[in-house]
Amino acid sequence: MVLRRAPFQSIIAPIVYLSANLISRIGVVLVTSAVVFWIFLFPMTVRAEGAHPYLGILEFLILPIFFFAGLALIPLGIWLRVRRERKQGGAPTVFAPLTLQSPALKRLALFIGVTTVINLVLGSLFTYQAVTYMDSVTFCGQACHTVMQPEFTAYQESPHSRVACVACHIGPGASWFVKSKLSGAWQVVAVTFDIYPRPIPTPIRDLRPARETCETCHWPQKFGEDRLRIINNFADDETNSLTKTVLLMRIGGGRTGPGIHGAHLGPGVTIYYTPADESRQTIPKVEYHNTVTGRSTVYLASGAKAEEVNNLPTRLMDCMDCHNRPTHTFSLPEREINKAMAADDISPSLPFVKKKGTELLKASYGSHEEAAAAITAGLEGFYKEHHPDVYAGRRDDIARAAASLVSIYKRNVFPAMRVTWGTYPNNIGHMDFPGCFRCHDDDHVAADGKKIGQDCNSCHQILAMEEESPKILTDLGLQ
Ligand code: HEC
Ligand code: HEC
Ligand code: HEC
Ligand code: HEC
Ligand code: HEC
Structure with missing residues (x-):
């Protein structure tokens, strides 16, 4: 019998026969259409690198799904047909004679060989591209536009x-x-x-420990240098009077002593803390361990009861507990206006611009478009009504100030996502949010009476505090 003499044929011939079924054919159609579409779209995505997230979703996520679904349907159809024929009394055991030399078989073998190679190449390309695409800033940041x-x-x-x-x-x-x-x-x-x-919601519950991510680029032992911070503050009065605060931040972690980074992340140091809620803004318990000095200290907030706090989950302090906004830094209206005024995007010589600008930014609007219209109209209306001479003579400055206010609003408030001023607390500092003072509040006390310190000069040397013209800046040639 043909079958027994050439086992090779006994495999191929049934496949030829069995693959002639609807499901496998749909599979073939899916695979080929996905490939054709993909080849057609590819030049567009290459040319417009990262330009259109939806094109990317189609090309790198949806087409591959069709491609692999098609690949899966082909054997599925064959298998279903075998099952059906077995049930109906068995598939035919003898097929039209097919020898190794027959051109039909050679053609089929060639076809299967070539398509398999192509499928392997395309399949791996698909997978590689889908993965690369899903890791791209375009995908993470823009594909779901409103959300992100x-x-x-x-x-x-x-x-x-x-x-x-x-x-x-x-x-x-x-x-x-x-x-x-x-x-x-x-x-x-x-x-x-x-x-x-x-x-x-923030904080992200299962974010990877920051030391494994941040430290691929930043190395805490390397920081070291103290850093000068100059904070400009314009007041609410008519002349927007400017005062400056100058801080020397004790960055630490290197040559200049432990400083801020060394105190929490230096060699041998680990700090665990127990937040009272998901937002981690109230911290009843802090544990400090240092394997170099061998000291361990447990601090409890004055109102906290040990037996209640001990049942709450603890967290190992890392970069994110201070730098929770290293890149999604949302600010507050006063701070943003101060910066824009210092940069002269909003002219500090416009009367009451700090006060009026803050008021306009703090009002609530339904969308970015509505805010843009209302802020611009509000500022122009204010000068038209209360300072007609300024309005007449400084239209350009007013327009520039309004544009700057609108851009501040659009950077920080997102009505569609219900994100507004202060929605996301920033843990660096202690003026706008509890920040460092969640622990350094002079109220976290150890059994021996030791406190987590609040000495102003341990974190920063205060070189000037709200002075009109700090001497230190003159000495440094900075004013
Ligand atoms: C420098 C590191 C860094 C980069 C780069 C970064 N993020 Fe984040 N992201 C963070 C940290 C830190 C948080 C806050 C985590 C926390 O508080 O638990 C965060 C929080 C978030 C949140 C939660 C909401 C919020 O604001 O807290 C989203 C959503 C997010 N990031 C999306 C993105 C997207 C999209 C990109 C790229 C366009 C991106 N991130 C790039 C560090 C980063
Ligand atoms: C892929 C590399 C990379 C990773 C990962 C990374 N950063 Fe950065 N970081 C940078 C670069 C580059 C700068 C900019 C340096 C500059 O402008 O001088 C920077 C700057 C900073 C600054 C200084 C900002 C300023 O105002 O000067 C801080 C703080 C910071 N990163 C914290 C973090 C934290 C926290 C994480 C982890 C959540 C992190 N970084 C992850 C590369 C990285
Ligand atoms: C205890 C809080 C705290 C922790 C924990 C912390 N930092 Fe900082 N970091 C700060 C403060 C405060 C500053 C100074 C900010 C300023 O200048 O206003 C700073 C500054 C920085 C800077 C800028 C340094 C410079 O020279 O300008 C980088 C980069 C940075 N941190 C990265 C990290 C990384 C990475 C980690 C985790 C390994 C980390 N930080 C952990 C509080 C912290
Ligand atoms: C989760 C609690 C916690 C937070 C939040 C925190 N610290 Fe600390 N900090 C500690 C503990 C604990 C110590 C060590 C106390 C000890 O020596 O027993 C410490 C020590 C320090 C020291 C060494 C001097 C001193 O007072 O002992 C500095 C400087 C410091 N922290 C700065 C900061 C800054 C800046 C921030 C905010 C960006 C901050 N810390 C936020 C818990 C915290
Ligand atoms: C645990 C560390 C720590 C302690 C203690 C501390 N500060 Fe600060 N302080 C910071 C950090 C961090 C910032 C933020 C710097 C920045 O803007 O990045 C800051 C910012 C400031 C600012 C600038 C505010 C602004 O408008 O931006 C002032 C003023 C200030 N601190 C005063 C004080 C005084 C006064 C004390 C003593 C009661 C004190 N700080 C204690 C860490 C500390």
Whole structure:
């Protein structure tokens, strides 16, 4: 019998026969159409590198799904047909004679060989591109435009605007890669069905420990140098009087002593803390351990009861507990206006511009467009009514100030995501949010009476405090 003499044919001939079924054919159609579309789209995505997130989603995520679904349908159709024929009394055991020399077989072998190679190449390209694309800033920041708009906007203005989202949110290594793809799959579902939270809650519960991500670029032992900070503050009066605060930040961690970084992350130091709630803004218990000195100290906030606090989950302090806004830095209206006025985007010689600007920024608007119109009209109206001479003579300055206010609003407030002033607390500092004073409040006390310190000069040397013309800046040639 033909079958027994040539086992090779006994495999191929049934495949030819069995693959002639609807499901396998749909599979073939899917695979070929996905490939044709993909080849057609490819030059566009290459040319417009990162320009259009939706094109990317189609090309790198949806087409590959069709491609692999098609690849899966072909054997599925064959298998279903075998099952059906077995049930109906067995598939034919003898097929039209097919020998190794027959041209039909050679053609089929060639066809299968060539398509397999092409499929392997395309399949791996698909996978590689999908993964690369999903790690791109375009995908993370723009594909779900409204959802990520607050973070993406702030990111573009930050010192990390050239650092990929995944460098902080995923970092190196396979296990976090897999975790991120799993939670990413859920996020895609949440966005598709519009069931995501607004605003996106912070802190992120399962963010990777910062030392594994931040320290791929920053090394705490290297910081060292103290850093000068000059903070300009314009007052609410008619002349917007300017005062300056000058701080020398004890960055630390290197040659100049432990400073801020060394105190929490230096060799041998680990600090665990127990937040009272998800937002980590109230901290009843802090544990300090130092394997170099062998000292361990447990601090309790004065109102906290040990037996209650001990049941709460603790957290190992890392970069994120202070730098929770390294790149999505949302600010407050007064601070933003101070910066814009210092940079002369808003002219400090416009009467009451600090006061009026802050008031306009703090009002509530339904959308960015509404805010832009209302802020511009509000500022112009104010000068027209109260300072007609200024309005007549300085139209350009007023327009420039209004444009700057609008851009401040658009950078910090996102009505669609219910993100407004102060929605996301910043833990660096202690003036706007509890920040450092969540622990350094002179109220966290150890059994031996030792406190987590609040000495003003341990974190920063205060070189000038709200002075009109600080001598230190003159000495340094900075004014
Ligand atoms: C320099 C590191 C860094 C980069 C780069 C970065 N992020 Fe973040 N991101 C953070 C940190 C830190 C948090 C706050 C984590 C916390 O408080 O638990 C955060 C929080 C978020 C949140 C939660 C909401 C919020 O504001 O707290 C979203 C959403 C987010 N990032 C999206 C992005 C996107 C999209 C990009 C790229 C466009 C990006 N991130 C780039 C560090 C980074
Ligand atoms: C892929 C590299 C990379 C990663 C990862 C990274 N950073 Fe940065 N970081 C940079 C670069 C580049 C700068 C800008 C340096 C400059 O402008 O001088 C910067 C600047 C900073 C600054 C100084 C900002 C300023 O105002 O001068 C801080 C603070 C900072 N990063 C914190 C973090 C934290 C916290 C993380 C982890 C969540 C992190 N970085 C992760 C590369 C990185
Ligand atoms: C205890 C809080 C705290 C922790 C923890 C912390 N930092 Fe900082 N970091 C600060 C403060 C405060 C500054 C100074 C900010 C300023 O100048 O206003 C700073 C400054 C920086 C700067 C800018 C340094 C410079 O020379 O300008 C970088 C970069 C930085 N931190 C990275 C990190 C990284 C990475 C980690 C984790 C390994 C980390 N920090 C952990 C509080 C912290
Ligand atoms: C989670 C609690 C916590 C937070 C938040 C925190 N610290 Fe600390 N800090 C500590 C502990 C604990 C010590 C060590 C106390 C000890 O020596 O037993 C410490 C020590 C220090 C020291 C060494 C001098 C001293 O007073 O002992 C500096 C400087 C410092 N922190 C700066 C900061 C700055 C700046 C911030 C905010 C950006 C900050 N810390 C936020 C817990 C915290
Ligand atoms: C635990 C560390 C720590 C202690 C203690 C501390 N500060 Fe600060 N302080 C900071 C940090 C961090 C910033 C933020 C610098 C920046 O803007 O990045 C800051 C900012 C400031 C500013 C500038 C405010 C602004 O408008 O931006 C002033 C003023 C100030 N501190 C005064 C004080 C005084 C007064 C004390 C003593 C009661 C004190 N600080 C104690 C860490 C500390």
